[in-house]
Amino acid sequence: MKGNKKKDTYESRFTITNTKRLRCVVSIQTSFFYSPISQSVTTMALLSKKSDADEKKILEEILKRENLLEERRGALDKWDKELKNREEELTNKLQQVTKLTPDEARQEVLKYWEQKLQKDIAEQIKAAETKVREDAKRRAQEILVDAMRHGATDYVAEYTVSTVKVADEEIKGRIIGKEGRNIRTFEKATGVDVDLDEAGVIRLSSFDPVRREIARVSLIRLIKDGRIQPVRIEEVINEVKKEIDRIIFEEGEKLAHTIQIYNLPQELISLLGRFKFRFSYGQNMIAHTLEETKIGISIAHELGLKVDIVKLGCLLHDIGKVVMDREGNHIELGVELLKRLNIPKEVIDCVASHHEDVPFASPEAVVVYIADSISGARPGARMEELGDYVTRMKEMEALAKEFPGVEEVYAMQAGREIRVIVNPQQLDDAQTMMTAQKIKEKIAQQYPNFPGSIKITLLRELQVTEIVK
Numbered sequence: 001m002k003g004n005k006k007k008d009t010y011e012s013r014f015t016i017t018n019t020k021r022l023r024c025v026v027s028i029q030t031s032f033f034y035s036p037i038s039q040s041v042t043t044m045a046l047l048s049k050k051s052d053a054d055e056k057k058i059l060e061e062i063l064k065r066e067n068l069l070e071e072r073r074g075a076l077d078k079w080d081k082e083l084k085n086r087e088e089e090l091t092n093k094l095q096q097v098t099k100l101t102p103d104e105a106r107q108e109v110l111k112y113w114e115q116k117l118q119k120d121i122a123e124q125i126k127a128a129e130t131k132v133r134e135d136a137k138r139r140a141q142e143i144l145v146d147a148m149r150h151g152a153t154d155y156v157a158e159y160t161v162s163t164v165k166v167a168d169e170e171i172k173g174r175i176i177g178k179e180g181r182n183i184r185t186f187e188k189a190t191g192v193d194v195d196l197d198e199a200g201v202i203r204l205s206s207f208d209p210v211r212r213e214i215a216r217v218s219l220i221r222l223i224k225d226g227r228i229q230p231v232r233i234e235e236v237i238n239e240v241k242k243e244i245d246r247i248i249f250e251e252g253e254k255l256a257h258t259i260q261i262y263n264l265p266q267e268l269i270s271l272l273g274r275f276k277f278r279f280s281y282g283q284n285m286i287a288h289t290l291e292e293t294k295i296g297i298s299i300a301h302e303l304g305l306k307v308d309i310v311k312l313g314c315l316l317h318d319i320g321k322v323v324m325d326r327e328g329n330h331i332e333l334g335v336e337l338l339k340r341l342n343i344p345k346e347v348i349d350c351v352a353s354h355h356e357d358v359p360f361a362s363p364e365a366v367v368v369y370i371a372d373s374i375s376g377a378r379p380g381a382r383m384e385e386l387g388d389y390v391t392r393m394k395e396m397e398a399l400a401k402e403f404p405g406v407e408e409v410y411a412m413q414a415g416r417e418i419r420v421i422v423n424p425q426q427l428d429d430a431q432t433m434m435t436a437q438k439i440k441e442k443i444a445q446q447y448p449n450f451p452g453s454i455k456i457t458l459l460r461e462l463q464v465t466e467i468v469k
Contacts, residue, residue: 161203161204161205161212162203162204162212162213162215162216163201163202163203163204164201164202164204164216164219164220164223165200165201165202166200166201166202166223167200169199169200171223172196172202174228175194175196175202175219175222175228176196177228177229177230181230182228182229182230182233183196185230185233185234186215186218186219186233186237187419188419188421188459189233189234189237190204190206190211190214190215190218190237191206191208191211191215191408191410191412191419192204192205192206192211192212192215192410192412193205193206193412193413194215202219204216204219205412205413206410206412207390207393207394207411208393209276209277209278209279210244210277211410213244213247213276213277214237214240214241214244215237217240217243217247218233218236218237218240221236221239221240222236245270247273248270248273248274248276248277249266249269249270249273250273251272251273251275251276251286252268252269252270252271252272252273252274252275253269253273255272255273255275255276255286255289255290255315256269256272256315258290259290259293259294259297259311259315260311261311261312261315265341267341268316268319268337268341271319271322271323271337272315272319272322274322275289275318275322278321278322279390280318280321280376283376285318285321285322288318288375288376289314289315289318291375292314292317292368292371292372292374292375292376293311293314293315293371295314295370295371295374295375296310296311296313296314296367296368296370296371297310297311297314299367299370299371300364300367303363303367305363305364305367306346306364309344309346309347309350309362309364310350310364310367310368310371312343312344312347312350313346313347313350313351313354313364313365313367313368314350314368314371314372316334316338316343316347316351317334317350317351317354317368317372318330318334319334319337319338319351320332320333320334320335320337320351321334323337331351331352331354331355331357334351335348335351335352338351346361346362346364349361349362349365350362350364350365350368351368353365353368353369354368354369354372355369356369392415392447393411393415394411395446396409396411396415396418396443396447397409397410397411397418399439399442399443399446400418400420400439400442400443400456402442403435403438403439404426404427405422405423405426405427405431405432405435406420406421406422406423406435407421407422407423408420408421409421415454416453416454416455417454417455417456417457418439418443418454418455418456418457419457419459420435420436420439420456420457420458420459421458421459421461422435422458422459422460424460424461424462425462427460429460432458432460433458435458436456436458439456439458440456443456
């Protein structure tokens, strides 16, 4: 009724108890007033009661699941405890039976499986080693082939013949001279054979490279000078003989600069120049040194080693072969020389071990040894026949020089002719003829199976020079 207020209080209580004895009390207190909207409030209260019932069911379901999880957790804890007890029991029994501690048992198991898998492991290791070896071999071949390709040089060694080019064939007639006087004087003074048969070229033949070089330089100077006559020929040849040390120095300097090495001691450069006139088993030493140095540099670059050490080691490895004032093998002489000239120790080690006389002191020393072996062992690099030929020529000259009154001996035309120059003041004509006969008998005895014949020519010439002032 309008204007009248009446208050009713409703209280609902319910109790929910879970396993933990938790009591939950829900109190709902609602005040109603007799008003025009009281009917709507009643409707809302009914809906609220329905919602409370749903919440009660959800809470009961949650509590039920929690109880189930607790039960399962307890069961799992009990099972875990039983398993641990069982494991401990079995471990104790196993220790009693085997009389082994856990660590000892673990080692036994590992040892068993190691033995069982040892064959498989060995096979895998062998396969890996084989693969690495093959890869290393292939890589080494690539490095060496590339190094040998870089080792090719354009230096042409003159073994027994030197050539001089001429622009005019008339020059050959002037070299021959009237009745062959000029060419005879030239051959006598130089000890070389002069071949004029080929057009545009004069060939100088001798087994001795120093003689050939003196003859070559002298002939070039005579052609430029234009005065080709016996007296002038002898003057030029004597001048060149005096200048041979300077020529050798220039060759040594040229060799060092070719491989870009500068500021070497002058004594060392002079010795390097002798390489042009020195052969090792038929291989010219300048050609061998250039080739070996280029190979060594290429290998050092590939392996990331000290290129300067390898370069110097290759250049100087045979320097002892041209040391003439001391006795000993070329390695000992070379090491002694380089120590005296204060060359770096790493370079000296390379020289000392390039024939494996001493252990290798560094990777650079190994590279020098390899480069030397490649250059010397490649097909065509060395010719034993040439070495034997040079030795035979020197022996022939030495045999003729044993006789008194002999000044100079020249073995020519591959040993088929021996020219002997005698001192006219010590031997007269009769004695010269007797000396020729003795030389013939000596050489026939020394070389009984020489192919072909040997011509022996003795030259006795008295030359008197007076100067009018």
